[in-house]
Amino acid sequence: MSKITRFGVSLESTLLEKFDQLNTQKGYKNRSEAIRDLIREKLVSEEWNSSQQETVGVFSLVYDHHQRELNKTLNHIQHQHVEVIVSSTHVHIDQHNCLEVIILKGKANIIKKITDQLTSTRGVKHGELIMTSTGSSLK
Ligand code: NI
Numbered sequence: 001m002s003k004i005t006r007f008g009v010s011l012e013s014t015l016l017e018k019f020d021q022l023n024t025q026k027g028y029k030n031r032s033e034a035i036r037d038l039i040r041e042k043l044v045s046e047e048w049n050s051s052q053q054e055t056v057g058v059f060s061l062v063y064d065h066h067q068r069e070l071n072k073t074l075n076h077i078q079h080q081h082v083e084v085i086v087s088s089t090h091v092h093i094d095q096h097n098c099l100e101v102i103i104l105k106g107k108a109n110i111i112k113k114i115t116d117q118l119t120s121t122r123g124v125k126h127g128e129l130i131m132t133s134t135g136s137s138l139k
C-alpha cells in the first residue's frame with residue numbers, strides 16, 4: 001500500500017452538505033472514503049477513454065434462443081475474439097430466453113466494438129456493458 005497524504009479541500013457549504021447527505025445514504029463512514037471512491041471512478045472513466053490502457057468489462061446479453069441462427073452468430077462473434085474474451089456463462093432463464101455474461105479484458109475500443117456487435121445482432125433483446133477496471137491504475 002502506498003503512503004497516505006492528507007490534503008485540504010475548499011468548497012461551498014451547500015455543496016458539502018449535499019455530499020455529506022449522499023454519503024450517509026450510501027453508507028460511507030467518512031468523507032475520505034467517499035472522496036477516494038470518486039477519484040477512483042474518475043480514473044476508471046479515463047481508463048475507458050484511453051486507447052492504450054488495458055481494461056476490463058462485464059457484459060450481459062439477453063436473447064431469444066428460438067431466433068434463427070442467433071446462437072450460432074453470437075458464438076461466432078465470440079470465437080473471433082478469444083484473445084479478449086476471458087470467460088462466459090450461459091444461463092437458460094426460461095423456455096425462450098437465454099442470459100449470457102461475458103468478461104472481457106483488453107483495450108476499451110476493442111471491448112466496445114465486440115459488445116456493440118453482439119448487442120446489435122438481430123434477436124438480442126438487451127445488452128449492457130459494465131465498464132470496470134483491471135485495478136492496476138487505482139493503486
Ligand atoms: Ni439458453
